[in-house]
Amino acid sequence: MIPRFWRKIKYRYDIVGSVCENCGSKFYPPRNFCPICRRRSKIKEQRFNGRGKVLSYTIVHDTPDEFKLNKPYIVALIELDDGPIITSQVVCNPEEIEVGMRVVKTFRKYFEDGEDGVIYYGTKFVPEKIATNAKNF
Amino acid sequence: MRAGIVSYGTYIPRFRLSVEEIAKVWGENPDNVKAGLGVYEKSVPDLDEDTATISVEAAREAIERGEINPERIGAIFVGSESHPYVVKPTATIVGDAIGCGNRFHAGDFEFACKAGTAGIQACMGMVKSGMIEFGLAIGADTSQSAPGDPLEYSASAGGAAFVVGKKRVIAEIEETLSFTSDTPDFWRREGQPYPSHGGRFTGIPAYFRHVTSAATQIMEKTGYKPSDFNYAVFHQPNGKFPVRAARILGFTKEQIAQGLVVGYIGNTYSGSSVIGFSAVLDIAKPGDKILLVSFGSGAGSDAFIFNVTDLIENYPRVPAVWDKINSGITVDYGTYLKLRKKIRLKG
Numbered sequence: 001m002i003p004r005f006w007r008k009i010k011y012r013y014d015i016v017g018s019v020c021e022n023c024g025s026k027f028y029p030p031r032n033f034c035p036i037c038r039r040r041s042k043i044k045e046q047r048f049n050g051r052g053k054v055l056s057y058t059i060v061h062d063t064p065d066e067f068k069l070n071k072p073y074i075v076a077l078i079e080l081d082d083g084p085i086i087t088s089q090v091v092c093n094p095e096e097i098e099v100g101m102r103v104v105k106t107f108r109k110y111f112e113d114g115e116d117g118v119i120y121y122g123t124k125f126v127p128e129k130i131a132t133n134a135k136n137f
Numbered sequence: 138m139r140a141g142i143v144s145y146g147t148y149i150p151r152f153r154l155s156v157e158e159i160a161k162v163w164g165e166n167p168d169n170v171k172a173g174l175g176v177y178e179k180s181v182p183d184l185d186e187d188t189a190t191i192s193v194e195a196a197r198e199a200i201e202r203g204e205i206n207p208e209r210i211g212a213i214f215v216g217s218e219s220h221p222y223v224v225k226p227t228a229t230i231v232g233d234a235i236g237c238g239n240r241f242h243a244g245d246f247e248f249a250c251k252a253g254t255a256g257i258q259a260c261m262g263m264v265k266s267g268m269i270e271f272g273l274a275i276g277a278d279t280s281q282s283a284p285g286d287p288l289e290y291s292a293s294a295g296g297a298a299f300v301v302g303k304k305r306v307i308a309e310i311e312e313t314l315s316f317t318s319d320t321p322d323f324w325r326r327e328g329q330p331y332p333s334h335g336g337r338f339t340g341i342p343a344y345f346r347h348v349t350s351a352a353t354q355i356m357e358k359t360g361y362k363p364s365d366f367n368y369a370v371f372h373q374p375n376g377k378f379p380v381r382a383a384r385i386l387g388f389t390k391e392q393i394a395q396g397l398v399v400g401y402i403g404n405t406y407s408g409s410s411v412i413g414f415s416a417v418l419d420i421a422k423p424g425d426k427i428l429l430v431s432f433g434s435g436a437g438s439d440a441f442i443f444n445v446t447d448l449i450e451n452y453p454r455v456p457a458v459w460d461k462i463n464s465g466i467t468v469d470y471g472t473y474l475k476l477r478k479k480i481r482l483k484g
């Protein structure tokens with residue numbers, strides 16, 4: 001668990017994915033191989049700017065025990081302005097989210113491994129209209 | 138060029154808990170509490186927010202506004218009394234989240250509510266000596282208070298981050314000094330979830346002695362008097378102490394109004410005086426002189442004299458701290474207990 005997460009810290013703490021310079025395809029999580037270009041793949045790491053819009057979402061009411069305090073929470077498909085479509089949690093009340101809504105990245109806690117274990121952090125999204133730290137407030 | 142603030146960022150969690158809501162639970166009169174404390178509501182962090190996430194958000198805002206290349210940040214110091222880990226520095230999490238590479242000095246500071254300003258001093262020293270180009274100093278907390286303790290009305294969450302450097306300075310540090318003594322006004326022993334405090338002992342011998350001594354000494358050292366300053370910011374454990382400290386020292390209500398944020402977000406501990414200072418930077422003009430005095434229980438005060446430079450005019454300052462303060466949404470006491478994990482789940 002710890003090594004698997006540790007290796008992905010860079011990609012979870014910020015939206016660091018990859019782009020194929022041959023065809024322009026963008027990937028998150030990052031890939032080292034472009035399925036379109038295959039052997040002609042020219043993969044480069046890229047940090048996406050962390051803004052986008054909600055394509056669709058689901059409100060999760062049924063959670064495993066360790067997320068009981070968090071329910072209900074929202075998981076959305078988000079189309080990044082400068083990147084691919086990604087899946088992420090959106091932090092807001094269920095009545096605040098809607099399709100097409102602008103969202104921006106935020107740094108949050110994913111989960112804690114009990115009271116004495118590692119704390120896992122990463123990127124979630126928050127609606128731009130309630131994100132006080134978004135540039136276009 | 139003197140070392141100073143190159144950029145700053147703040148983060149205040151979205152939720153607010155009102156004095157009415159707390160007083161209702163404990164059978165107290167909210168008007169008496171508000172009159173006594175000068176606090177009306179306090180910020181409450183979400184379940185997935187802690188000192189590390191607040192630090193990262195504040196740091197990212199500072200880096201974005203100052204257009205700082207994170208790789209040129211050579212030191213990160215996070216001051217807090219609520220670091221998520223007792224062993225494992227918050228500064229390491231901030232470093233990876235802002236993408237500053239691996240070649241940076243890092244450490245967590247702890248000095249009750251003044252650990253953030255201690256970080257500014259450390260960064261300033263490293264910048265002036267030429268060890269680093271930019272340093273990142275953060276003061277952030279998600280302070281805990283025992284249910285029913287008077288501290289519950291004020292203990293809140295928030296933080297501010299400062300990029301310190303010699304180039305592109307928006308507020309130069311003309312002078313800084315610290316006043317420190319062994320004073321047990323407020324403490325938390327290892328392994329204890331909530332702090333303890335010396336009740337009335339927190340006033341005169343602790344807060345007022347340290348804040349006024351540091352302020353008086355820095356003015357003596359530089360030859361300034363209160364009327365030379367456009368703004369003054371004092372640590373804000375409640376809405377009363379900083380007002381009284383200002384009066385004792387000879388500062389007017391107008392000089393402290395802009396930076397007095399405690400009434401609507403509570404005491405953000407390590408974030409307190411530095412969020413107030415950020416609110417002042419939000420409206421400061423070139424040539425303005427600002428006095429900042431933090432206070433940390435235990436006890437000590439860091440005093441600073443800042444001179445605002447011409448560069449502040451083109452520096453992006455939106456959203457302002459007061460916009461963030463005013464954009465909270467209220468929660469009830471039950472939700473607050475859940476958010477602060479004061480409800481123990483079975484198993």
Ligand SMILES: [Zn+2]
Nearest residue numbers: 020023034037
């Ligand atoms: Zn390709």
